[in-house]
Amino acid sequence: MKNKNSITWIVLMLLTIITAFLIGPRYAAILILLISAMKFLLVAFQFMELKKAHSFWKVSMIIVVTFVSAAILVIL
Amino acid sequence: MKELNTNPDLNNFWYPPGGILVWMLIFLELATFGMGIIALIYCSKEDPALFHTSRLSLNKTFGAINTALLLTSGYFMASTINELRRNNRAKASFYLQLTMLGGLLFMVLKGVEYSQKLNAGISINTNLFYTFYWMLTAFHGVHVAVGLVMLAVSWLRLRKKDAVIDMEHMEAGAAFWHMCDLIWLLLFPALYLVL
Numbered sequence: 001m002k003n004k005n006s007i008t009w010i011v012l013m014l015l016t017i018i019t020a021f022l023i024g025p026r027y028a029a030i031l032i033l034l035i036s037a038m039k040f041l042l043v044a045f046q047f048m049e050l051k052k053a054h055s056f057w058k059v060s061m062i063i064v065v066t067f068v069s070a071a072i073l074v075i076l
Numbered sequence: 077m078k079e080l081n082t083n084p085d086l087n088n089f090w091y092p093p094g095g096i097l098v099w100m101l102i103f104l105e106l107a108t109f110g111m112g113i114i115a116l117i118y119c120s121k122e123d124p125a126l127f128h129t130s131r132l133s134l135n136k137t138f139g140a141i142n143t144a145l146l147l148t149s150g151y152f153m154a155s156t157i158n159e160l161r162r163n164n165r166a167k168a169s170f171y172l173q174l175t176m177l178g179g180l181l182f183m184v185l186k187g188v189e190y191s192q193k194l195n196a197g198i199s200i201n202t203n204l205f206y207t208f209y210w211m212l213t214a215f216h217g218v219h220v221a222v223g224l225v226m227l228a229v230s231w232l233r234l235r236k237k238d239a240v241i242d243m244e245h246m247e248a249g250a251a252f253w254h255m256c257d258l259i260w261l262l263l264f265p266a267l268y269l270v271l
Contacts, residue, residue: 005158009151013144019269020140029270036265040258043147047154048254049093052086057099064103068110068262075117076270 008046015039029076033069040065094251095244102255105219109212109259113266116208120271123204130205131271133198138189139268142182143260149178150257153227153250160246169234172227175253179224186217209267216259223253 015035022028022035044061045051051058085091092099120127152174159168193199193206200210226249233239 005151005154009147012147012151016140016143016147019265020136022269032265032269036261039147040261043150043254043257043261047150047257048251049086049154053092054087054089056089057092060103064106064110065262068106068113071110071114072117072266072270075114075121 005046008042012039012042030073033072037065037069094248098248098251102251102258105255105259106262109216109262112208112212112215113262116205116212116266117271119204119208124271126203127205127271130203130209131268134209134268135189135192136268138185139264142185143264145178145182145185146257146260149175149182150254152178153253157247157250160241160243165234165241169231172231172234176224176227176231179220179227179253179256183217183220183224186213205271212263212267216256216263219259220256223249223256226252 015038019032019035022032041062045058050061086093090096152171156168156171156175159165159171198206200207230246230249234241
């Protein structure tokens, strides 16, 4: 568990560094939002232990982050 | 230390990690911030140049460092829960202090960013982008402050050798703290990067 959390933390840090260097047109916004959604789900499923929870909570969390990211992309 | 693990079956619909009440709160908060972010993006279409120029004046490095601080703090929070489950009170207390340190540093950096903006004459009334910026980040900051108080109370309890630790309460506090990460992970790209 501790090892998985450490790996998750390293991945989160790498994704944060990558995001900080992404500047540019629309495709960069898509990448930034995709990476942010991945980070969001990593925190929820690993650190918050959502992976052990009932499917309802897992699906609800995926719906929330997908809805917000998709809405931003559609409006942009 | 007496440790009560009252939440053995996390796969039960009624007992997600931390309890159903904190998860209802988490979804409510995510919906609130989600709507705020969608409103920010929608309003940016009214005057894209203003929003883009204003966004460029934000310090992206501060935003990225704050993201790293909250994520690291979240990692230590998860470690705290793991150590409590192993009945390792000393390590749990140490990790909880590191968790709080991450949150405090986040608040300090946010304070520096706010003071820079205020010194430059930028306030909530400067323009619509900054109205969103101040409201969304300050509302998030309030959540971090509340989370820090909750963690401090847990830490004080953890320090008492004869205190009974209720794991569901600890997990609820942890879930609330991670929620601050989740909100920031939505706010950071929307405010600092994509407009």
